[in-house]
Amino acid sequence: MAPQTSETLTAERILEATEEVLRRHGPAKATVVDVARALGVSHGSVYRHFRTKAALREAVTKRWLDLTSQTLSGITADEGRAPEARLRDWLTALFEAKRRKAGDDPELFATYMVLTADSGTAVGEHLADLTGQLTSIIEAGVASGAFATADPAASARAVFHATGRFHDPGYSEVWERPGIEDDFTAVVDLLLHGLRPQRPS
Amino acid sequence: MAPQTSETLTAERILEATEEVLRRHGPAKATVVDVARALGVSHGSVYRHFRTKAALREAVTKRWLDLTSQTLSGITADEGRAPEARLRDWLTALFEAKRRKAGDDPELFATYMVLTADSGTAVGEHLADLTGQLTSIIEAGVASGAFATADPAASARAVFHATGRFHDPGYSEVWERPGIEDDFTAVVDLLLHGLRPQRPS
DNA sequence: CGAATGACAGATTTCAATATCTGTCAGCTG
DNA sequence: CAGCTGACAGATATTGAAATCTGTCATTCG
16 A cells, blocks of 8 residues: 655655645545555654645645746747737636646645645745736737736736636636636637736837 | 513524624534523524524624625625726725724634534525625626626626635635735726727727 | 654544534415 | 423534644655
């Protein structure tokens, strides 16, 4: 039952084992002892790499959140494409990524909802990263004349807040409802229209 | 301890007592027996007016939700004013009403969050009522040329969804954060801009 | 000597026995 | 006799004792 490998015990291996234990047991019943058992070591060894259980949970959470950030950063960085198209694709990709995570493995998604709820700084940093990406797309749009705003960062926050229903985990149960695609499109259309200059000169 | 009055037992009196019991005990510990005790009757009498505890809870919830709807309907019905101003005021009033409820009595607000979470149709009807009011304001705007949209009801839903962060109870803890007013204004500005005709002819 | 162990104290969780609650209904009461 | 009561069965919640977990650290191991 204890898949003892002879590799050295690294933070990375502990995170992998933690993820697996969380997947199997859920957030309420996953213990540090379980993680240590999965690795074939004593739980004291785990505490050598992570000062507390909370720190271990936060590290796993950060890892999970970074997956999404990295996917989106591809769109953000693609500076050849028109900012309007990039903004729409970015928001769509965010929605789709979240929806897929929630739909494909609801229990794991619920697990991460619990983890993010009491994660210290990881979620805040994740949100800052995402709004930063949005800001960069909007700035490109302002530079090209596609968008008009006095404060790209504020507009980025507004766009992010306004699309919360389509990426905030708290709404995950509505993501399966019929018509959600239309709702998403309606909001994005309205926001893109709102970002356009008043009268294209 | 039992404030026995000689008035007849009506649904309305039961609802008042229920509200009071909920305020004192919270949603988890408020029982039908408590409500009956507060009224000085047996719990069997309460079941004469409400078939189940769930029905009683839903009736109290509906009562509470209707307060907000009625406040806003005043703005909706004020057809003398410009649709743009009405729309902004309506959204502001919704935000302020929710924020005041949450801020003034956090425990009662938390109680109603629990009640609404497992309310059958009451919440759905409330949301339909609110989006209906929004639709009516937007239709007035389309008629006056202030707004342009092919489908006012769809735009109303989009506006409602996009402002969820400022009225959805799930976000109540962010309503006290500094800067929330600016966030609200930024989103509303963007939406109002988005509703305006592309080129005023 | 650095990494890992396992016993330990205090905090948290589990579990089963006990108490309370929900919803019904036959009978009481004014 | 319309409205209310209170006993009841099954479901749910509370409680406190026992088990487990978290985080530490003196000791062991390679």
